[in-house]
Each structure stands twice: as structure tokens, then as C-alpha cells.
Amino acid sequence: MARFAIKKQHVPIIASTALLILIFAAGSLRYTGFFSLQVLLNLLIDNAFLLIVAVGMTFVILSGGIDLSVGSVIALTTMLSAALIEQAGWPPAVVIPLVLALGTSMGAGMGAIIHYYRIQPFIVTLAGMFLARGLCFVISINAITIKDPFYVTMAQTRVPIPGGNFISISVIIALAVLAAAIWLAHFTRFGRCVYAIGGNEYSALLMGLPVGRTKVLIYAFSGFCSALAGVVFTFYMLSGYGLHALGLELDTIAAVVIGGTLLTGGVGYVFGTFLGVMLQGIIQTIISFEGTLSSWWTKIVIGVLLLLFILLQRLLSSRGEVREA
Amino acid sequence: MQEREPLLVMSDIHKAFPGVQALSGVHFRLFPGEIHALMGENGAGKSTLIKVLTGVYPADRGEIRLEGRVIQPHSPLEAQMLGISTVYQEVNLCPNLSVAENILIGREPRRFGRIRWKAMNEEARRLLEERLHLRIDVTRPLGSYSVAIQQLVAIARALNISAKVLILDEPTSSLDRGEVEQLFSVMRKLREDGLAILFVTHFLDQVYEVSDRITVLRNGRLIGEHLTENLPRLELVSQMIGKELKELEELPKEESRVADWAEKTLEAVGVGRKGSVEPFDLGIGKGEIVGMAGLLGSGRTEAARLLFGADRADQGRFVMSGEDTVIHSPRQAIDKGIAFCSENRKTEGIIDELSVRENIIAALQASQGWFRALSRKRQEELADEYIRALNIYPPNPEIPVKNLSGGNQQKVLLARWLLTHPKLLILDEPTRGIDVGAKAEIQKLILSLAREGMSVLFISSELEEVLRISHRIAVMRDRRKVSEIAGEDISRERVMKAIAGG
Amino acid sequence: MERIRKHHLFWPVLVLVALLVFNLLYDPDFFRIQVRDGKLYGNLIDILFFGSPLALVAIGMTLVIATRGIDLSVGSVVAISAAIACFTISKGADQNDPGLVATAILLALAASALLGLWNGFLVTRVGIQPIVATLILMVTGRGIAQLITSGQIITVISPNYKVIGAGTLLWLPVSVYIAALVFALAALLTRKTALGLFIESVGCNPTASRLAGIRSVTVRLFAYLFCGFCAGLAGIILSSNVSSADGNNAGLWYELDAILAVVIGGTSLNGGRFFLTGTLLGVLIIQTLTTTIYSTGVPPEVNLVVKALVVLAVCLIQSEGFRRTLARSLVSVRPSHQRVEGKVTTRG
Known part of the structure; x- marks a missing residue:
């Protein structure tokens, strides 16, 4: 059974992997100090929150939906955490579960509206985005700095790994989420139902799958991931601010698509999203190493990659479809 | 052929939709180990009968018995649980999932909540091979196979839910000759296994090739149930097409059939x-x-x-x-x-949100282009003229065309094309x-x-x-x-x- | 009465009037308009003035949405257009040279229209869904805008350019005239030529439209092109008003506000019938809301919460499922209501 023919559904993920290796190799040849494990680890450290939120987004996009609220939910989480800890004096042990529950229920609420009232996910999560952003400013217009020792510890702890390199606690959380999500997507009924809905929602219903419950759970999971990313982001920034993670929904969607997930749903891998996040990270790193290139090149390069991957997917999915548009 | 107990009996089924009596007093029997063709032209009530049987619509009157017990499925899913599975022409599966998943999703073999992929693939492979004689790579996505294979997979899924009754709704419409053969050999094998198969098709050759029994419907009524061997083709066609209604006989017969149309x-x-x-x-x-x-x-x-x-x-x-x-x-x-009125009035004909007037002038305006717009006054004149000429009711050009009856929508479409001369x-x-x-x-x-x-x-x-x-x-x-x-x-x-x- | 309530502009007008009345009650001077130096001042003028760039974008968006599409890239196009105009002017020897200003504006508008065409090309020719196709430019566009401005905020000193976004003509801001002009142009184009019919027809039933001989590709291409053009114009007004271009922040959130205005105006996101006047009302509602929040002293950022609730309310009202739930809860109330009535009649 050992066949080495490349399966069509693997093409995008192979492309992302190849691109990642290529860019890392090119960077290593061009810049001294680029070829090191720590550079790769720093990618993880700087993008831990993006990875977490992108994992949640992957499920949403796999089911054929979209979640525009993720960036705002992150901001709300940082803001709420900061306010409760610094201004109300609550202990982190209470605050963290609370914000996670809040993000989850916000996602579940949006999922319920999307499913039961049949309103486009785009619009519902847009409302969610406005709402969460607005609530941040209801709490405070200014940034709140966090000095709580627990958060500071979480932010500054370096977890050593063999070979003299290190990662942060956030990275451990992100990798745990990634592993759990891979398991969830590929080895549980919930995960397979997500794929089925993305493939054909009506068929999924006819096959007796719990479509409604799954859709609500998908958005709830995305909400949970956003809130968790918000907690990690709070560790990273040590502040709460309504303008945190502005436009992050775009980066997240881009990461998922570059990771090979089809925006129309049904096709993709959670691991691909990991690659997509790393690709975004490494492009940023390259651009900062280059020095003469400015930060906006990141957006342009990501946009071009987005275009290429969407075209690639269009090419792969249009096989046999000769009808004119 | 010995007369056995039927597996499924539908008796005196009535179903009305606003303005249409879709089924009136239809009886239908299905025997185990038999392929039963349901025949009839458009509007005969075939699809309504199937939808009543699979729980899409409730019957207004009548009773369905499966193995002697009265059943009342409220959804296709419930019907499936009772042992009545349907395979449609457009396969209702997920093309992005693997073949094995499509057969077993919802009932995957699991251990501690973890799906056992190996066991699942093995089970799917065994099922396809033993019951359908089909050997394919079950790990590939369903969408990478032809429609014919997809239908077989859909049948496999139905069998796996322990189907007693298998409904094949126009399964052969998009298959080529070889694929039809493959499907038929599967159907014959399932018949031997004792399954009751309800087969809907428009191809007469196929009916005579594979079916044992034929039920003919016309205009929502049962015309007859026959053993295939006792029903000559011409008789079948005549039963399906039937006689016209009396009212139309009064129409003037066209006399001038002499021209040579050179x-x-x-x-x-x-x-x-x-x-x-x-x-x-x-x-x-x-x-x-x-x-x-x-x-x-x-x-x-x-x-x-x-x-x-x-x-x-x-x-x-x-x-x-x-x-x-x-x-x-x-x-x-x-x-x-050239002008063309499509048979699918709703999806390819009317533009439903737009007004009668706009629907009437659409084609003429399209051929005139953007900038030679018909003035509002001209549009109204044209619409009024054709509403009067074709007796379109209600004679109001400004209501959305979706509010008109089917016949009047058809007249609107005729008006659209007549306008282009x-x-x-x-x-x-x-x-x-x-x-x-x-x-x-x-x-x-x-x-x-x-x-x-x-x-x-x-x-x-x-x-x-x-x-x-x-x-x-x-x-x-x-x-x-x-x-x-x-x-x-x-x-x-x-x-x-x-x-x-x- | 029934006919008025059924009219498609009933809800938007009602909301706008309610907002204005609320303002009047809160601040009796809200409607006061003063004349100073041949220029009108007042809250209402502010609403018109700040609303005009959004109105421009929303008008273009209306046409795109009517064809069953959507354009997420308008905010980025606003930024690019602003960047091109200001960059061109800043490179001139005499920044105030009318020829230079005209060139800058034409360049910016042409580029914007081209970007719109690019979106249309991806949607109609490559066959990518509109949300996905325009997302590409939404991401890339901000980068391109910053590339043009080299990441700086380009400031220009050009009174001639400033006229567009900050000048006054016959007591009113020039930008209001521009928005009114484009609105008239769009209305003329869609109602006096056959374009409006074609757009609604394509958005409503693409297959039937094709069979009726309507060139749906051309129609949709035009909608995206026009939308890009409108966004470009908005970008010029915005940058002219502040005499500078900020690639990062110009036109931020515009796509969302524009879509919101279109939806409030009664045009369905599923395409088909569109209402330019409704869109205009939607813009006025959004702008009045903003002004109201400013004038009541609530932190302006809270605006977003109100917007969120408005979006949800509007969409829920449009959702059949929600109306059914609502109707069901009304029906369950009604029987008891009837019983009460019955009692009254027997007594009478």
C-alpha cells in the first residue's frame, strides 16, 4: 500500500511546508545568525496568541463560516483582565476562568444566532466585533498596565529546552491547544461533523449529524480560543487596551488560508494553520532582518500569498467544472 | 411468481398542496426481493409519493405499513431509522470526506471517544466488497470518484443503517452505459439479498432491463400495478401519457398542414x-x-x-x-x-423579486443595451399591451412577479419573448x-x-x-x-x- | 397607513427621525444653524459633512451588494487613493499648482477604479466568492498605501487640494456637493439607463438573467469598478480635509460602516432590489448616531456597542426565522387576548 502519489487534498499543505523551508533556507543563507533554533522558537514566542486564535478560526472556516470578532474578543479579554485585576483587585485564579467563560459564551451566542436565525456569519460576527471593541471602551478608553506578580511571572518565565534555547509559557499553552485541536478535528465525532458541515450542510443534516449543536459549539470554541489568546496576549503585553489586536481577524484568516484551508469550508488541516502562522511569522522576521525593508511589506507579501493560495485552491477545486461563470 | 406478503404497503394516500391535489387515493406495495419501478410523467405524483414515504411531507390521509406495523416518519432521518433509505440523483453525501467516513459517519467505531480510523476503513472496505463487489480506496475523498461510485457509496451507507427498503430516485440520469450496468448488477445482488428496491427512472429500456414490477401514476392517481413481464411497452407509455382532458378537445384543429416550409x-x-x-x-x-x-x-x-x-x-x-x-x-x-422559455420557470425564467413590468421588458432591454433604455412610459405601454393581449391576471404591472400564479408567470415569460419579435x-x-x-x-x-x-x-x-x-x-x-x-x-x-x- | 408602513424606507426614516427627536429633546439647540463668514455651522451641517465620504463608499457598495456581491476592500482603496493623491502633490515643485492637483486626483481615481476592476475580475472571471476575492485587496491594500507613503503620514500644503475636503461653496461644504453629485450620478445611471434593472436582475436570479440575454459579467464588473471609484473619491475627500495621507488609518472600518449603511437602507445582502435613498438614510443614521454620542458626552468609542446592537436588530428583523419566533410568541399571547374580547362582547 506504499504509494507516493501526492493526494490532491495535500497539495496546499505541501506548498506551505515547502515555502516555509525555502524561506528559512534563504534567510539562513542571507543573514548571519538566522540559522538557529532560537529564531524558530522566537517565531513561536511572538506568535503564540495568533496560533491559538487561528486554531479556533480553522474550525469556523472548515465549517464554511467566518469569525470576524476574534481580534475584538482578544482586546476585550485583555481589557477585562486588566480592569478586574488592577482596578477591582480580583485574583487571577478567578479572572482567567471568568474571561474564558465570557469569550466562550459570546461565541456560543453568535453561533446560535447564525444557526437558528440563518443570518450570515459575516454579519453576526461583525456585530460581535463591534460589540466587543465597544465594551473595551466602556471599561476604559486608556490602556491599563498590569503589575500583578502572577502575570509578570507568566510573561517573563523562560522555559529552558535542551541546547541552551528557551520558550515561553505561552508557547506551551499554544502548542497544547494545537495538539488538542488536531485531536479534536481528526479523531472525534465533533471534528468530523465540522468537516461534514463544511462539505455540505444539507447532506450532514440528512446523514443524521447534530448540525445545529455542532455549529454553536464551533463558534463557542472559536470564542474560547480568542479569549485564551487574549489571556496569552495579556501575558505578552502586560496591559489591557481597547486598541490591542486591531485587525487581527485579517491576520488570522490569512494564516488559516495560507495554511491550506479552503475558505469555502470542508477542506484543510489544523496543522496547516500552524504552518500558516509560522509562515506569517517568518516573513515578518525576514523583513525585520533585512532592515531596509519596512513593516508594510509584510502585509503586501501576505496579501500576495493569500492570492496565490486562493488561486491554487480554485485551480484544484475546479477540476471537471467547465461551466462558464 | 408466488404472491408473498408485501414488506411495505401505502394505502389510500392523499396529499394536497395549495391549488394542487398532488396525490389522491394512491395505493402502493413493495415486496422484499423485488425491484419495483415507479413510473409517471411530470406532475404524476412520483416525487410526492416518495416524499410522503420518507417523511418529507406528512400525508393528508392514508396509512403506511412497514412489515405490518403502521409507521409515521416525520423526517428523512426518522424514515432512515425505520429502515427506509433514499439515494438521490444528486448524491446527498459530503464530497470532502473520505469514502469510509461517508459510509460510517455518525456510527464510527470508537474507543474512549477516539475514532479508530483503521477499523473504520476496514469496515467500509469490507462492506463495499461484500455487498456491492466494489473495490476502491476508501481513504480517498468521495468527491474524487465518479457520480456512479458516489451513488454506490450512498447505497452502502443506506445498507449499513440496515435498510429494508431502498429508494433509488433517478439514479441513472447522469451515468454512462457502463456505470448503469454496474449499478444494475448491484441492484440485482441486493434483490437476491432480499431487499425491497423502489426504482424511479425515465428510461424505459432500463425499466424493462431490471425491474420486476411497475406501478404507474398519472395526475396524482394510481393508474395500475403490473408485473413487468405482463406489461408491453406501448401499453406502459399509453398509461403514463394518458388521454387529455375534455376541455381541450374543443380547440381548433390546425388545418394548414400542407405547406412545405421550404x-x-x-x-x-x-x-x-x-x-x-x-x-x-x-x-x-x-x-x-x-x-x-x-x-x-x-x-x-x-x-x-x-x-x-x-x-x-x-x-x-x-x-x-x-x-x-x-x-x-x-x-x-x-x-x-431566437427566444427560449425554459421548463424551469422559477429558477431559469422569472426574476422573482422584480415586477411584472420589469420581467416583461427584461429581454428586450437586454438586447437594446444599457444606454438605450426604454422610458418608463414606454415600458408601461408595452407591459399593459401584453398584459391585455395575454390576459395576465392580476392586470397590475407593478406587483412582484412571484405573487402571480404559475400560468400567469408563464404568460409573463411569453410576453418577455414576444416583445423581442x-x-x-x-x-x-x-x-x-x-x-x-x-x-x-x-x-x-x-x-x-x-x-x-x-x-x-x-x-x-x-x-x-x-x-x-x-x-x-x-x-x-x-x-x-x-x-x-x-x-x-x-x-x-x-x-x-x-x-x-x- | 398600512401602505406607509409597508414602504421600504419606513424603518430607516423612523429610526432617523427618532434619533433627531432624541437629540432635540436632549439639546434644544441641536437644530440651530448659524451663518459665519458665508458658511453654515451646526450639528446638521456636521452630519452632512462627516457623512459625505461614507455616503460615497456606501453608494458604490450598494451596487455591489445588489449584484449578490460584497466589497471588503473599500477601506484599503480609500487609503491607497489618499496616498496616491498626496504623494503626487508632495512631489510637485508647486504643491498648489491646479494642474498638479488635477493630475493627482485623476491618478488616484484611475487607480481606485482599476482596483475595483481587479476585484470584479477575480469575482467574475476567476470565479472566487466576493468575500474572499475582496479580502485579498483588503489585506494587501493597506500595505500598498503604506508603501506609497513610505510608512509616513504625507502632509501637503496645497490650498487648491484642500478645497475638496474642507472648502465651502454656497454656504455648504464642497464634499457634500460631491457626495450629492455622485448620488445623482448613480441614481441617473441606474434609473435612467437600464443598468439598475440589469443589476437587480443579476442579483436576483443570475441564471434567468443570463437566459434573458443580460451580460451579467459586464454588469458585475461595472459594479465593482464603480465601487472602487467611489472609494477613491472618498479617499481624496478624507485626505484633502486633513491635508495628509495616513496609509495605516485612512478609511479604517469604512467597509463595515458602508455595509451597515446599505443593510440599514433595506438592501438585502442576498442581492436583488437595491435602494440608493435607503443607503443614504443609513449613512445619515450612522452619522447622526455618532454625533449624538459625541454630543451626549458618552465616550465616542462606545459608539461601537450601539452600532453592534443596530446591526443585530436590523439583521434579526430581516431574518425569517426570527420573525417566525416572534410571530409564534405573539400567537401564544393572542388566544388569551381574544378571550378577554369575547367576555367584553357577551357583557355588552
Whole structure:
């Protein structure tokens, strides 16, 4: 059974992997100090929150939906955490579960509206985005700095790994989420139902799958991931601010698509999203190493990659479809 | 054949929709180990009967018994749980999931909540091989296989839910010959296994090839149940097509069948499209009404779409007034004076949110382009004129066309095309699903248009209608044009024989 | 009364009037308009003035949405257009040279229209869904805008350019005239030519439209092109008003506000019938809301919460499922209501 023919559904993920290796190799040849494990680890450290939120987004996009609220939910989480800890004096042990529950229920609420009232996910999560952003400013217009020792510890702890390199606690959380999500997507009924809905929602219903419950759970999971990313982001920034993670929904969607997930749903891998996040990270790193290139090149390069991957997917999915548009 | 206990009995089923009695007092039996063909033309009530059986609609009256017990499925899912599974022409599975998942999703083998992929693939492989003699890589996505294989996978899923009754709703419509053979061998094998199979198709050859018993419906009524071996083809066709309603007999019979129609408006020479309709020749004279007869799925619509450029012909050529011409798109066809009323009034005809007026002027405006807009006053004049001429009710040009009845929507579409003064008018089932009065009006209109010199290609499932108004009849069967009957030779018997073939 | 309530502009007008009345009650001077130096001042003028760039974008968006599409890239196009105009002017020897200003504007508008065409190309020719296709430019566009401005905020000193976004003509801001002009142009184009019919027809039933001979590709291409053009114009007004271009922040959130205005105006996101006047009302509602929040002293950022609730309310009202739930809860109330009525009649 050992066949080495490349399966069509693997093409995008192979492309992302190849691109990642290529860019890392090119960077290593061009810049001294680029070829090191720590550079790769720093990618993880700087993008831990993006990875977490992108994992949640992957499920949403796999089911054929979209979640525009993720960036705002992150901001709300940082803001709420900061306010409760610094201004109300609550202990982190209470605050963290609370914000996670809040993000989850916000996602579940949006999922319920999307499913039961049949309103486009785009619009519902847009409302969610406005709402969460607005609530941040209801709490405070200014940034709140966090000095709580627990958060500071979480932010500054370096977890050593063999070979003299290190990662942060956030990275451990992100990798745990990634592993759990891979398991969830590929080895549980919930995960397979997500794929089925993305493939054909009506068929999924006819096959007796719990479509409604799954859709609500998908958005709830995305909400949970956003809130968790918000907690990690709070560790990273040590502040709460309504303008945190502005436009992050775009980066997240881009990461998922570059990771090979089809925006129309049904096709993709959670691991691909990991690659997509790393690709975004490494492009940023390259651009900062280059020095003469400015930060906006990141957006342009990501946009071009987005275009290429969407075209690639269009090419792969249009096989046999000769009808004119 | 010994008379056994039927597995499934539907008795005295009634079902009405607003304005239509879809089923009235239909009886239907299904025996285990038998393939039972359900036959009937459009509007006969086949799909309603199946939807009642699978719980899509509740019956207004009547009873369904499975193995002697009364059942009342409320959804396809409940019907499935009771052992009644349906495989549709458009496979209702997920093309992105693997074959194995499509068969087993929802019932995957698991351990501690973890799906055991190896066991699942093994089970799916075994199921396909043992029950369907199908050996394929079950880990590949379903979408990478042909429709034929997808249908077999759908059958496998149904079997796995322990189906007693398997409904195959037009499974062969998009299969080629070899694939149909494969499906039939599977059906025969399942019959031996004792399954009761309900088979819906439009292909007569296939009915005689595979079925044991035939039930014919017409206009929501049971016409008869026969063993296939006792029912000659011609008799089957006559039962399906039936006699027209009395009211229409009063229509004037067209007398002028003598003209030779030498001047052709459009000639198709060897025009065809792969997988849709075999190459055919057809010429339509000026002022001539050419009827197209044939059962549903015989290629009538497909042929008409090629003439209009709705689908592009991949072989053959068109000749208009003596010169070769190209018809690649509806736009080109319209510019050359061809008009086409689709059989799918809702999805391909009316633009439902827009007003009657806008629907009427759409095609004329499209051919005039953006900037030569018809003034509002001109639009209203035109709309009023045609609303009056065609008796469109209610006579209000400003209400959304979706609020009109089927017959009036059809008249709106006719008005749309008449406004463009076409040389050739193609009408695909213009009288389907509309009441008798409107039907007669439309037929009269077609006759008078032809007298004024318009060429008409008239497609209908109702043979009487075609016989009455056509000067010449082209008969289609199994996606081929099989015969052309003209003038004095036109008779019910000849046309029916051509439709039945064999 | 019933006919008025059924009219498609009933809800938007009602909301706008309610907002204005609320303002009047809160601040009796809200409607006061003063004339100073041949220029009108007042809250209402502010609403018109700040609303005009959004109105421009929303008008273009209306046409795109009517064809069953959506354009997420308008905010980025606003930024690019602003960047091109200001960059061109800043490179001139005499920044105030009318020729230079005209060139800058034409360049910016042409580029914007081209970007719109690019979106249309991806949607109609490549066959990518509108949300996905325009997302590409939404991401890339901000980068391109910053590339043009080299990541700086380009400031120009050009009174001639400033006229567009900050000038006054016959007591009113020039930008209001521009928005009114484009609105008239769009209305003329869609109602006096057949374009409006074609757009609604394509958005409503693409298959039937094709069979009726309507060139749906051309129609949709035009809608995206026009939308890009409108966004470009908005970008010029915005940058002219502040005499600078900020690639990062110019036109931020515009796509969302524009879509919101279109939806409030009664045009369905599923395409088909569109209402330019409704869109205009939607813009006024959004702008009045903003002004109201400013004038009541609530932190302006809270605006977003209100917007969120408005979006949800509007969409829920449009959702059949929600209306059914609502109707069901009303029906369950009604029987008891009838019983009460019955009692009254027997007594009478």
C-alpha cells in the first residue's frame, strides 16, 4: 500500500511546508545568525496568541463560516483582565476562568444566532466585533498596565529546552491547544461533523449529524480560543487596551488560508494553520532582518500569498467544472 | 411468481398542496426481493409519493405499513431509522470526506471517544466488497470518484443503517452505459439479498432491463400495478401519457398542414454535446410549429438548450437563412432572433423579486443595451399591451412577479419573448403545472403566432398537446433524436411507438 | 397607513427621525444653524459633512451588494487613493499648482477604479466568492498605501487640494456637493439607463438573467469598478480635509460602516432590489448616531456597542426565522387576548 502519489487534498499543505523551508533556507543563507533554533522558537514566542486564535478560526472556516470578532474578543479579554485585576483587585485564579467563560459564551451566542436565525456569519460576527471593541471602551478608553506578580511571572518565565534555547509559557499553552485541536478535528465525532458541515450542510443534516449543536459549539470554541489568546496576549503585553489586536481577524484568516484551508469550508488541516502562522511569522522576521525593508511589506507579501493560495485552491477545486461563470 | 406478503404497503394516500391535489387515493406495495419501478410523467405524483414515504411531507390521509406495523416518519432521518433509505440523483453525501467516513459517519467505531480510523476503513472496505463487489480506496475523498461510485457509496451507507427498503430516485440520469450496468448488477445482488428496491427512472429500456414490477401514476392517481413481464411497452407509455382532458378537445384543429416550409429559420446539422445529447439534425421552417415529443429525460430540453446557446454545442453547426452561424451564448441566440422559455420557470425564467413590468421588458432591454433604455412610459405601454393581449391576471404591472400564479408567470415569460419579435420561439413545457384554461389560451396563442410567420419549437410531456398543434414532430428517446413525423403521418400511435422504441 | 408602513424606507426614516427627536429633546439647540463668514455651522451641517465620504463608499457598495456581491476592500482603496493623491502633490515643485492637483486626483481615481476592476475580475472571471476575492485587496491594500507613503503620514500644503475636503461653496461644504453629485450620478445611471434593472436582475436570479440575454459579467464588473471609484473619491475627500495621507488609518472600518449603511437602507445582502435613498438614510443614521454620542458626552468609542446592537436588530428583523419566533410568541399571547374580547362582547 506504499504509494507516493501526492493526494490532491495535500497539495496546499505541501506548498506551505515547502515555502516555509525555502524561506528559512534563504534567510539562513542571507543573514548571519538566522540559522538557529532560537529564531524558530522566537517565531513561536511572538506568535503564540495568533496560533491559538487561528486554531479556533480553522474550525469556523472548515465549517464554511467566518469569525470576524476574534481580534475584538482578544482586546476585550485583555481589557477585562486588566480592569478586574488592577482596578477591582480580583485574583487571577478567578479572572482567567471568568474571561474564558465570557469569550466562550459570546461565541456560543453568535453561533446560535447564525444557526437558528440563518443570518450570515459575516454579519453576526461583525456585530460581535463591534460589540466587543465597544465594551473595551466602556471599561476604559486608556490602556491599563498590569503589575500583578502572577502575570509578570507568566510573561517573563523562560522555559529552558535542551541546547541552551528557551520558550515561553505561552508557547506551551499554544502548542497544547494545537495538539488538542488536531485531536479534536481528526479523531472525534465533533471534528468530523465540522468537516461534514463544511462539505455540505444539507447532506450532514440528512446523514443524521447534530448540525445545529455542532455549529454553536464551533463558534463557542472559536470564542474560547480568542479569549485564551487574549489571556496569552495579556501575558505578552502586560496591559489591557481597547486598541490591542486591531485587525487581527485579517491576520488570522490569512494564516488559516495560507495554511491550506479552503475558505469555502470542508477542506484543510489544523496543522496547516500552524504552518500558516509560522509562515506569517517568518516573513515578518525576514523583513525585520533585512532592515531596509519596512513593516508594510509584510502585509503586501501576505496579501500576495493569500492570492496565490486562493488561486491554487480554485485551480484544484475546479477540476471537471467547465461551466462558464 | 408466488404472491408473498408485501414488506411495505401505502394505502389510500392523499396529499394536497395549495391549488394542487398532488396525490389522491394512491395505493402502493413493495415486496422484499423485488425491484419495483415507479413510473409517471411530470406532475404524476412520483416525487410526492416518495416524499410522503420518507417523511418529507406528512400525508393528508392514508396509512403506511412497514412489515405490518403502521409507521409515521416525520423526517428523512426518522424514515432512515425505520429502515427506509433514499439515494438521490444528486448524491446527498459530503464530497470532502473520505469514502469510509461517508459510509460510517455518525456510527464510527470508537474507543474512549477516539475514532479508530483503521477499523473504520476496514469496515467500509469490507462492506463495499461484500455487498456491492466494489473495490476502491476508501481513504480517498468521495468527491474524487465518479457520480456512479458516489451513488454506490450512498447505497452502502443506506445498507449499513440496515435498510429494508431502498429508494433509488433517478439514479441513472447522469451515468454512462457502463456505470448503469454496474449499478444494475448491484441492484440485482441486493434483490437476491432480499431487499425491497423502489426504482424511479425515465428510461424505459432500463425499466424493462431490471425491474420486476411497475406501478404507474398519472395526475396524482394510481393508474395500475403490473408485473413487468405482463406489461408491453406501448401499453406502459399509453398509461403514463394518458388521454387529455375534455376541455381541450374543443380547440381548433390546425388545418394548414400542407405547406412545405421550404424556407428554414434555423437548421441544426449534427449538433450535439457530450454527455448531454447525441448529435441530431433539425430544421424549423418559417411559420412552422415543430413539436418535440419524448419522455422526461429523453434529451428534449438538452436539445433545446443547445439551439439557444444556453449550453454550448461541442459538435455540429447551425445554419440560419442559408448561412453558417455561431450560437455560443443566449446573448448571441437572442441577437439572431431566437427566444427560449425554459421548463424551469422559477429558477431559469422569472426574476422573482422584480415586477411584472420589469420581467416583461427584461429581454428586450437586454438586447437594446444599457444606454438605450426604454422610458418608463414606454415600458408601461408595452407591459399593459401584453398584459391585455395575454390576459395576465392580476392586470397590475407593478406587483412582484412571484405573487402571480404559475400560468400567469408563464404568460409573463411569453410576453418577455414576444416583445423581442423572435424569428424562432423555443417553448420548453410552457403549459406544465398551469390550469386548463390558461393552457388552452397559450396553445391558441402559439398557433396564431405561427400563422403570422413565427417558427416555434414546442416541447411538452403531454402528447395530445404536441399532436394537436404541431406541423411536424421530432421524437427523442434516450438522448437521441429517433424519428421525425410530419403532416398526414402524424398520429398518436406512430408517435407513441417512436417514444416507446424497443 | 398600512401602505406607509409597508414602504421600504419606513424603518430607516423612523429610526432617523427618532434619533433627531432624541437629540432635540436632549439639546434644544441641536437644530440651530448659524451663518459665519458665508458658511453654515451646526450639528446638521456636521452630519452632512462627516457623512459625505461614507455616503460615497456606501453608494458604490450598494451596487455591489445588489449584484449578490460584497466589497471588503473599500477601506484599503480609500487609503491607497489618499496616498496616491498626496504623494503626487508632495512631489510637485508647486504643491498648489491646479494642474498638479488635477493630475493627482485623476491618478488616484484611475487607480481606485482599476482596483475595483481587479476585484470584479477575480469575482467574475476567476470565479472566487466576493468575500474572499475582496479580502485579498483588503489585506494587501493597506500595505500598498503604506508603501506609497513610505510608512509616513504625507502632509501637503496645497490650498487648491484642500478645497475638496474642507472648502465651502454656497454656504455648504464642497464634499457634500460631491457626495450629492455622485448620488445623482448613480441614481441617473441606474434609473435612467437600464443598468439598475440589469443589476437587480443579476442579483436576483443570475441564471434567468443570463437566459434573458443580460451580460451579467459586464454588469458585475461595472459594479465593482464603480465601487472602487467611489472609494477613491472618498479617499481624496478624507485626505484633502486633513491635508495628509495616513496609509495605516485612512478609511479604517469604512467597509463595515458602508455595509451597515446599505443593510440599514433595506438592501438585502442576498442581492436583488437595491435602494440608493435607503443607503443614504443609513449613512445619515450612522452619522447622526455618532454625533449624538459625541454630543451626549458618552465616550465616542462606545459608539461601537450601539452600532453592534443596530446591526443585530436590523439583521434579526430581516431574518425569517426570527420573525417566525416572534410571530409564534405573539400567537401564544393572542388566544388569551381574544378571550378577554369575547367576555367584553357577551357583557355588552
